[in-house]
Amino acid sequence: xxxxxxxxxxxxxxxxxxxxxxxxxxxxxxxxxxxxxxxxxxxxxxxxxxxxxxxxxxxxxxxxxxxxxxxxxxxxxxxxxxxxxxxxxxxxxxxxxxxxxxxxxxxxxxxxxxxxxxxxxxxxxxxxxxxxxxxxxxxxxxxxxxxxxxxxxxxxxxxxxxxxxxxxxxxxxxxxxxxxxxxxxxxxxxxxxxxxxxxxxxxxxxxxxxxxxxxxxxxxxxxxxxxxxxxxxxxxxxxxxxxxxxxxxxxxxxxxxxxxxxxxxxxxxxxxxxxxxxxxxxxxxxxxxxxxxxxxxxxxxxxxxxxxxxxxxxxxxxxxxxxxxxxxxxxxxxxxxxxxxxxxxx
Amino acid sequence: xxxxxxxxxxxxxxxxxxxxxxxxxxxxxxxxxxxxxxxxxxxxxxxxxxxxxxxxxxxxxxxxxxxxxxxxxxxxxxxxxxxxxxxxxxxxxxxxxxxxxxxxxxxxxxxxxxxxxxxxxxxxxxxxxxxxxxxxxxxxxxxxxxxxxxxxxxxxxxxxxxxxxxxxxxxxxxxxxxxxxxxxxxxxxxxxxxxxxxxxxxxxxxxxxxxxxxxxxxxxxxxxxxxxxxxxxxxxxxxxxxxxxxxxxxxxxxxxxxxxxxxxxxxxxxxxxxxxxxxxxxxxxxxxxxxxxxxxxxxxxxxxxxxxxxxxxxxxxxxxxxxxxxxxxxxxxxxxxxxxxxxxxx
DNA sequence: AAATGGATTGCCAGCGGTGGCATCATTCCA
DNA sequence: TGGAATGATGCCACCGCTGGCAATCCATTT
Numbered sequence: 001x002x003x004x005x006x007x008x009x010x011x012x013x014x015x016x017x018x019x020x021x022x023x024x025x026x027x028x029x030x031x032x033x034x035x036x037x038x039x040x041x042x043x044x045x046x047x048x049x050x051x052x053x054x055x056x057x058x059x060x061x062x063x064x065x066x067x068x069x070x071x072x073x074x075x076x077x078x079x080x081x082x083x084x085x086x087x088x089x090x091x092x093x094x095x096x097x098x099x100x101x102x103x104x105x106x107x108x109x110x111x112x113x114x115x116x117x118x119x120x121x122x123x124x125x126x127x128x129x130x131x132x133x134x135x136x137x138x139x140x141x142x143x144x145x146x147x148x149x150x151x152x153x154x155x156x157x158x159x160x161x162x163x164x165x166x167x168x169x170x171x172x173x174x175x176x177x178x179x180x181x182x183x184x185x186x187x188x189x190x191x192x193x194x195x196x197x198x199x200x201x202x203x204x205x206x207x208x209x210x211x212x213x214x215x216x217x218x219x220x221x222x223x224x225x226x227x228x229x230x231x232x233x234x235x236x237x238x239x240x241x242x243x244x245x246x247x248x249x250x251x252x253x254x255x256x257x258x259x260x261x262x263x264x265x266x267x268x269x270x271x272x273x274x275x276x277x278x279x280x281x282x283x284x285x286x287x288x289x290x291x292x293x294x295x296x297x298x299x300x301x302x303x304x305x306x307x308x309x310x311x312x313x314x315x316x317x318x319x320x321x322x323x324x325x326x327x328x329x330x331x332x333x334x335x336x337x338x339x340x341x342x343x344x345x346x
Numbered sequence: 347x348x349x350x351x352x353x354x355x356x357x358x359x360x361x362x363x364x365x366x367x368x369x370x371x372x373x374x375x376x377x378x379x380x381x382x383x384x385x386x387x388x389x390x391x392x393x394x395x396x397x398x399x400x401x402x403x404x405x406x407x408x409x410x411x412x413x414x415x416x417x418x419x420x421x422x423x424x425x426x427x428x429x430x431x432x433x434x435x436x437x438x439x440x441x442x443x444x445x446x447x448x449x450x451x452x453x454x455x456x457x458x459x460x461x462x463x464x465x466x467x468x469x470x471x472x473x474x475x476x477x478x479x480x481x482x483x484x485x486x487x488x489x490x491x492x493x494x495x496x497x498x499x500x501x502x503x504x505x506x507x508x509x510x511x512x513x514x515x516x517x518x519x520x521x522x523x524x525x526x527x528x529x530x531x532x533x534x535x536x537x538x539x540x541x542x543x544x545x546x547x548x549x550x551x552x553x554x555x556x557x558x559x560x561x562x563x564x565x566x567x568x569x570x571x572x573x574x575x576x577x578x579x580x581x582x583x584x585x586x587x588x589x590x591x592x593x594x595x596x597x598x599x600x601x602x603x604x605x606x607x608x609x610x611x612x613x614x615x616x617x618x619x620x621x622x623x624x625x626x627x628x629x630x631x632x633x634x635x636x637x638x639x640x641x642x643x644x645x646x647x648x649x650x651x652x653x654x655x656x657x658x659x660x661x662x663x664x665x666x667x668x669x670x671x672x673x674x675x676x677x678x679x680x681x682x683x684x685x686x687x688x689x690x691x692x
Numbered sequence: 693a694a695a696t697g698g699a700t701t702g703c704c705a706g707c708g709g710t711g712g713c714a715t716c717a718t719t720c721c722a
Numbered sequence: 723t724g725g726a727a728t729g730a731t732g733c734c735a736c737c738g739c740t741g742g743c744a745a746t747c748c749a750t751t752t
Contacts, residue, residue, distance in 0.1 A: 057708035059402040075426035084421040257633035284630045287603035403738030
């Protein structure tokens with residue numbers, strides 16, 4: 001019932017190994033200035049006593065916390081996957097993950113995050129989109145000397161602070177797929193206007209179309225809000241016009257589901273009368289009928305990369321972080337919601 | 347460029363307020379033994395200097411960490427919502443959330459969590475299902491005197507350590523809904539056999555049916571794995587038998603999507619030929635066509651309750667936690683996937 | 693007026709580590 | 723052989739805060 005023996009301290013280890021606690025400290029911190037035999041002796045003692053250094057004391061003395069923070073906005077499946085990937089990347093690094101999301105009461109994101117950092121003393125911050133795209137926040141963090149890593153869609157001048165998703169290849173593949181199937185007339189449903197990821201997706205789509213000498217008229221770009229309802233609204237708009245597109249690319253899967261629903265209730269068959277493509281590639285895209293062609297991101301892989309990169313930067317400096325990849329590329333996954341363009345359009 | 351003034355310490359505040367640092371400490375910790383005027387003076391100084399106590403130093407001295415941990419298994423939308431609710435509940439409490447999920451390399455859950463606790467020195471643990479249902483883990487945590495709160499489906503003898511979802515009311519409503527629509531012949535797709543939540547759902551369903559003098563024959567209970575594929579398999583099984591049910595209750599939404607898909611490819615129309623009900627009520631249930639009738643849990647509310655309850659227990663003891671609710675009830679949300687039983691059943 | 697007692701407040705040690713030296717042993721070179 | 727350079731280790735203060743107790747103040751009691 002009683003666990004009399006409290007957790008061992010560095011002193012216990014020192015005594016057990018017959019060295020000073022300073023030496024034990026050196027071993028813990030992988031200092032090179034320790035004799036191989038001494039190190040072995042200390043490590044043995046650590047193992048025998050099942051010693052784990054006290055993070056708080058370590059942090060207090062060394063002015064570090066051995067904590068990294070994840071800042072995100074909304075709880076989505078994508079974020080859950082990102083978080084999982086981060087935990088994988090952190091595994092064995094000695095760092096723990098502390099999470100933060102904006103509280104409805106806090107209107108000022110920048111202040112909110114700054115407070116979080118000062119409260120928790122995290123050694124680094126992982127910024128998920130769309131928080132990662134806020135330029136003022138990055139600036140503010142730079143000012144206070146806080147290490148951060150953004151999961152972003154826009155390459156900056158400091159790539160060691162980023163993991164960037166390059167939309168172009170996958171969107172080009174997707175476009176090729178549609179064009180090959182005879183589509184010439186496209187609609188695009190964007191995310192919120194000020195959302196950078198959404199802008200980037202749009203740009204990539206336009207650029208891909210250009211390669212085929214095709215254009216995306218402004219009138220066939222409808223603003224959504226990355227939500228199901230907004231996808232429906234946009235679809236009603238796009239599908240009720242006389243020159244309605246034969247293929248719609250939605251800025252995320254959720255809006256694509258909205259499109260599918262509207263099409264269904266308008267008697268427009270997918271993929272016979274309309275092809276639909278989403279973006280994100282969360283599991284649900286595979287569950288709907290017909291299954292949704294989409295662009296699959298790799299949250300797990302990119303998060304793991306990001307975590308490792310941030311830790312490298314914290315522990316070994318900027319140059320170490322530079323050695324890591326920056327770009328990740330999602331991939332187009334064709335499924336049942338895309339097919340040949342119907343011959344008799346309109 | 348340089349932010350010369352480092353963060354203020356308790357000493358700075360003490361000096362500014364003209365008191366000893368011990369008094370400042372008392373104010374921070376809401377000790378009652380402080381004169382009202384003194385307190386005001388100190389609080390003013392704290393505000394003026396924008397002081398926040400150093401969590402590490404505080405923890406080191408008081409043997410607490412001001413950290414609570416969330417332990418979960420898989421990254422799902424449900425977990426993301428739970429986490430969001432916890433963060434809401436923790437807001438303003440002075441506690442931060444540190445997350446942990448089982449790493450594939452760790453086979454022994456109990457040891458893994460125990461290590462996490464000893465590494466991080468969390469003051470409390472929030473256990474999400476299915477980790478929350480592991481009896482050995484709860485025991486082990488009790489042994490080391492770790493406070494925890496389980497999000498569970500099974501009331502224990504220590505309700506101050508739990509937030510329990512009571513499935514019966516919603517499942518009874520759902521059953522009533524189906525029976526009112528003429529259904530008499532049901533199929534049930536369970537989660538993994540050893541999953542306690544799944545067992546509870548099954549029990550509740552059986553109990554609800556009993557109220558109508560109806561039975562759920564063992565042969566119409568098919569084991570799934572809470573995954574889409576397993577839902578499809580189970581559906582193939584259920585729908586290919588001569589006495590196939592007119593309504594299927596799936597243990598979660600994801601499996602229900604599998605059922606819908608199989609029904610579609612077998613030419614079985616939902617809801618005309620078959621009613622389907624899911625469980626979870628994540629947003630996607632509303633996105634499929636037809637939209638899925640399901641039982642909506644309230645992850646946000648229950649998580650917020652759980653977080654507050656745990657903090658109360660940590661700060662004010664068991665009796666304070668007793669004052670909190672324990673039971674939460676999900677609700678049945680009828681949508682398009684359920685309707686009248688087809689007349690000419692076989 | 694001295695004693696009593698409760699309410700406030702201050703002092704000092706110490707939580708478990710790390711940083712910056714000093715120390716000591718050994719090796720290398722002139 | 724002496725002296726410097728190098729490697730390994732130990733000593734002690736200190737990181738920023740809280741716990742335990744002593745000290746102080748003030749009102750009340752006798």
